[in-house]
Structures are given as C-alpha cells and as structure tokens.
Amino acid sequence: RKEVEQDPGPFNVPEGATVAFNCTYSNSASQSFFWYRQDCRKEPKLLMSVYSSGNEDGRFTAQLNRASQYISLLIRDSKLSDSATYLCVVNANFGNEKLTFGTGTRLTIIP
C-alpha cells in the first residue's frame, strides 16, 4: 500500500464548478499535511498547508480527518487557471524533514 494515495483522475470539470479531491495516508504518526500544485513540466508549488481545524484560502478549502487519515481539498468557482496536477503531501513527524508525495490528481477546467 502506498504511503499517500490519491485518485489520479483526470478530473474534467466545467469552469465555475466546484471540485473536491481526497487523499489518504497510511502513517498515523503523520504531523504535517500540505497540498501542492504542479503545472505541466514545472516545479511543485505549495498551495496550502492543512491544519487540524480545517482552513480556507479564497476559493480553496482544506480539511484534515485524523481519525480516518484523509485530507481533502475543495475548489469553488473553478477557473481555467486552476488546471494543474494537485499533489497531496505528508510529513511523518517532527524532526523528520522528509515529505511523502502522492502521485497527484490531474484537474482540467473546461471553458
């Protein structure tokens, strides 16, 4: 079983729609959680950290469910510029600097 599992997609969503991605992680000791965004042939860029209480940044909302060991990302009012691969990323524990990546979910926003 992979340490971080994501639905690879692709998700093809009309502009303006709401889309949600889920991700599960296997290490219950994991402490830090992130969503990264990666455009085609570009580097990953931090989209947002995910906090236990859930957090929102504009049109993006992230949730963490420690009991079920899953993380979600919700994108509202999707824009064409949201088309990218979204990477779920987990850090095992404090003092361990290794990030574990999921394979990513590809999202395409259709005009």
Add this chain to the structure above:
Amino acid sequence: EAGVTQFPSHSVIEKGQTVTLRCDPISGHDNLYWYRRVMGKEIKFLLHFVKESKQDESGMPNNRFLAERTGGTYSTLKVQPAELEDSGVYFCASSRGGIGSYNSPLHFGNGTRLTVT
C-alpha cells in the same frame, strides 16, 4: 528574491556515463533537499542538508549517487555510473527553517530532466 535554480534543465547521457546536477538554493536557506520523480511514479525524497551537513540520506537509491554541499551554499548530485532506471526529473528544494517551522515553505527548483539511454 531569486528562486531555487537548477542546472542543467535537461541532460541526456548514455548508460555508464557520469552526470552532475547542480542546485543553487534561495540565499539564506539553510535547508536543502533533493527529490526525484521517475516516470509514472510519485516524487520521492532523496536527501536533506542543513548547511553543509547531511541530515538524512535515507532516500538515496544506492552508492552510485553522491550529494555534496561544500560550504553550505550550492549543492551537487552526482550519478556515477548512470543506469537506465536513473532517468527521471530531479528536483531540488530549499527552505529557511525546517518543515515544521511556521511560514517556512519548501521552494522547489524547476528540476533537471535526466534521460539515460
């Protein structure tokens, strides 16, 4: 602020040859990481430097890979001799503080695309 820069952007070498990848982190970032993505797989951790010291090299695939960060500034990753399975995209990242530090995100470089034929 200049970002993380990597050189070369692409490298095509034959099996058995040597390749050296270079990473220049953001100025002032003590933490430097190497990651790689082989085709169809997830991005995987290779190693982590704090300044010039290797903190964790648990992700290095084998002893054909050697990373250095002399002087705690730029870093090199040498593959010698290269094998076909080493093909992939090698990313470098840097951060001011560690992952758990507040407001200290990882900044990735654009990667070096390595093809071993």
